[in-house]
Amino acid sequence: ETGVTQSPTHLIKTRGQQVTLRCSSQSGHNTVSWYQQALGQGPQFIFQYYREEENGRGNFPPRFSGLQFPNYSSELNVNALELDDSALYLCASSSRTTYNEQFFGPGTRLTVL
Amino acid sequence: GDSVTQMEGPVTLSEEAFLTINCTYTATGYPSLFWYVQYPGEGLQLLLKATKADDKGSNKGFEATYRKETTSFHLEKGSVQVSDSAVYFCALRIAGGTSYGKLTFGQGTILTVHP
Numbered sequence: 001e002t003g004v005t006q007s008p009t010h011l012i013k014t015r016g017q018q019v020t021l022r023c024s025s026q027s028g029h030n031t032v033s034w035y036q037q038a039l040g041q042g043p044q045f046i047f048q049y050y051r052e053e054e055n056g057r058g059n060f061p062p063r064f065s066g067l068q069f070p071n072y073s074s075e076l077n078v079n080a081l082e083l084d085d086s087a088l089y090l091c092a093s094s095s096r097t098t099y100n101e102q103f104f105g106p107g108t109r110l111t112v113l
Numbered sequence: 114g115d116s117v118t119q120m121e122g123p124v125t126l127s128e129e130a131f132l133t134i135n136c137t138y139t140a141t142g143y144p145s146l147f148w149y150v151q152y153p154g155e156g157l158q159l160l161l162k163a164t165k166a167d168d169k170g171s172n173k174g175f176e177a178t179y180r181k182e183t184t185s186f187h188l189e190k191g192s193v194q195v196s197d198s199a200v201y202f203c204a205l206r207i208a209g210g211t212s213y214g215k216l217t218f219g220q221g222t223i224l225t226v227h228p
Contacts, residue, residue, distance in 0.1 A: 004156075031214055033214045033215065033216075035216075040220075040221075041220055041221070042117075042202050042204075042218030042219050042220045042221050043157070043202075043216070043218050044218075045215045045216065045217070048214050048215060056214075056215055058215070090156055090157065092157075092214070092216075094214050100145050100147075100162055100164060100206065101159065102159070102214060102216065103159075104149075104156040104157040104158070105156050106154075106155055106156040107155075107156050
């Protein structure tokens with residue numbers, strides 16, 4: 001059984017650029033959630049995908065968007081990057097019956113210059 | 114809205130000392146409660162959970178009891194080790210609604226254990 005994986009590990013972008021982050025969910029899990037963790041803060045919920053549809057969203061602007069694929073892997077896209085987007089981006093996978101057992105990936109560290 | 118408040122940190126202890134990290138919450142519904150741990154350079158790992166009032170979650174010597182009357186879920190360990198040094202996050206999840214898996218986290222507490 002493979003765990004949750006994320007790519008890339010680190011990324012450096014400049015303000016105004018666009019970025020795509022990727023997440024492969026754990027085997028058997030059909031739900032992926034994305035979180036933003038600023039330095040020294042707790043993770044903040046961005047959105048959740050279930051069976052390829054967005055299923056709940058936190059307080060993030062529309063320039064944060066996502067996709068989920070038939071194999072339940074997921075992408076997080078951020079357009080028009082701002083300096084405050086610099087953070088660790090975490091994805092978590094679960095199934096509809098095990099929301100109390102979410103498994104997190106190691107994260108992607110995004111730096112916006 | 115839902116929120117989680119953790120004690121101000123960081124916390125520095127000597128090995129074998131007793132640990133308490135306070136966590137209180139406000140919730141619009143009936144929450145499940147969690148403690149996650151984050152080691153340097155890694156993602157989050159679920160440490161323990163409790164899904165109803167008076168439940169006690171436990172794992173690796175850590176314990177926390179769901180106290181509905183005080184809206185608290187304090188983390189305790191009787192004897193910490195250097196390897197327990199990490200950041201600890203308290204979190205809640207409200208069942209139902211549109212975001213079934215949404216976790217709401219506290220700000221985290223840095224624990225450093227010295228030999």
